[in-house]
Amino acid sequence: MEKTLPPIPAKRYFTIGEVGDLCGVKPHVLRYWEQEFTQLRPMKRRGNRRYYQHHEVLMIRRIRDLLYDQGFTISGARNKMQELLQSERDKKRNGEVMLEGLEVVEVDDMDLEDFEDSQSMDSLDVPAMELVQLKRELFEIRELLAEAA
Structure with missing residues (x-):
């Protein structure tokens, strides 16, 4: 079926x-x-x-x-x-994250400032700017998790 x-x-x-x-x-x-x-x-x-x-x-x-x-x-x-x-x-x-159905993408240790410098904020549309903000938050979360470990 x-x-x-x-x-x-x-x-x-x-x-x-x-x-x-x-x-x-x-x-x-x-x-x-x-x-x-x-x-x-x-x-x-x-x-x-x-x-x-x-x-x-x-x-x-x-x-x-x-x-x-x-x-x-x-x-x-x-x-x-x-x-x-x-x-x-x-x-x-137990602090595990459910990632069912999501593809896990490995990210190298590129610094957040390097990422932001490589982006021209003026040329981004609103959804792309939201993605940049989301990526910034994810980098911050990753750093917090690394400190906690």
Whole structure:
């Protein structure tokens, strides 16, 4: 049942219909899963309308994978989800960073000032300037982590 799911748009909230389309399940199935998986708790607003956040869409995709692709029962998928969430909590508690689905890129020890000097700030558009700021923050974080180690 390997169906390619569409990418999740960069939005804060998703309606139940949008989540159904993004995850390949019908809304009534999502409502049922809310009863079976206690970790799945969308925000409810006017008229009991459900609004899901990005992490909940990812969780629903994981549940769907366990049930439809890996053949788990509801009970087995519930237990597996609890194991996965406990594992993530343990890793966070131990200071490990979750990088699932991300490519780790090695960066040489180029100095931040050298990086900024190599960039002409006037020629950058707004998103590029935000990237420069993000890179600056990442360098600072890396230095703090190196000092703590």
